Amino acid sequence: MSTRVAELPRNDHTASLGEAGPAGETAGAAGVWYWRVTAESPRHEDWALLGEAERHRAGRMRDERSAAEYVGCRATVRRLLARILGGDPAGVPLGRRPCPGCGSREHGPPAVLLPGGPCLSISHSGGLGMLAVSRTPVGVDVEALRDVHVTELAGVTLTAAEQQVVLVMPEPRRTRAFLRCWTRKEAVLKAVGVGITTSLTALETSPGRRGPVEVTTDIASPGPVPWRVTDIAVPGGWVASLALPATAGGTVTVQAA
Known part of the structure; x- marks a missing residue:
């Protein structure tokens, strides 16, 4: 599998990713987009694109900057999907697939609710948002580089083998390596569809x-x-990772939105 930068697919109102992969790639490929979120409060034009569940979640957030990041990211996701699938961003049927662990749609992985629609994964951290789209299960995670108490968290997040590698590193390499482990683990759990609901030391x-x-x-x-x-x-x-089935082929495209 290779990685390259490609142009964003144009809106031709005909092809969906259920039929043709991101940027026209073969089965198993993924398209990844990233963007900066700089608003300090939710913008009206972004808020207007959100669905009822998204607005409810944003409304429960006490920190306005966190709410602005969430609203801005979800709005950008809808704009990108509208360009890929065709139609209006507000009309993108964005919802959730059932959780593979318990069957609930309350916390299942995000999905375009269309027959044969693409698989999605969404992440944001510290002002950077990411969207991954594929015809196969996919997971993406991004984490902002920041002060992390690596030695305190290692025992509950890293395997013994990972600790032997990460904890001997000097800073700032130690924190970057820790976040690399974290994003790799979370990307896999998102691709599985369960998120962080299990011990990270199992990966x-x-x-x-x-x-x-x-x-x-x-x-x-x-x-x-x-x-x-x-x-x-x-x-x-930032540090970011993408997970796809090991059998997936094709090219992963990465670009700024």
């Missing part, structure tokens, strides 16, 4: 290796399932 992400790496989990499946995790190049100040 081995090989922090000493540059991506792509293979991460195996039996969460929500009768046996071990391998996932191919790629480190996504984003602007300095």
Whole structure:
């Protein structure tokens, strides 16, 4: 699997990602977009694009900057999907698939609620938003580089092998390596469809290796399932990872929205 930068697909009102992959790629490919969120309060034009559940979630947030980031990211996701699928951003049927663990749609992975619609994954952190779109299950996670108490968190987030690699590193490499482990793990759990509902120490992400790496989990499946995790190049100040099935082929495209 290779990674390259490609142009955003244009809105031709004919092709959906259920039939043709991002930027016309072959089955298993993914398109990844990232963007900055700079508003300090939710913008009216972004708020107007959100669905009822999204507005309810944003309204429960006490921190206005966090609400602005959430609203801005969800609005950008809808604009991008409208350009890919055709139609109006406010009309994109964005919802959730059932959680593979419990069957609930309250916390299942995001999805375009169309027959044969694409699989999605959404992430945002510290003013950067990301969207991954694929015809196969996909997970993306981004984390802002920031002060992290790595030694305190290592025991509940890293495997013994990961700790041996990460904890001996000097700063700031230690924090970056820790966040690389975190984004790789969360990308896989998002691709599975359950999110962080299990012990992160159950996933081995090989922090000493540059991506792509293979991460195996039996969460929500009768046996071990391998996932191919790629480190996504984003602007300095963030770390991001993308997970796709290990059997997926094709090219991953990455670009600024």
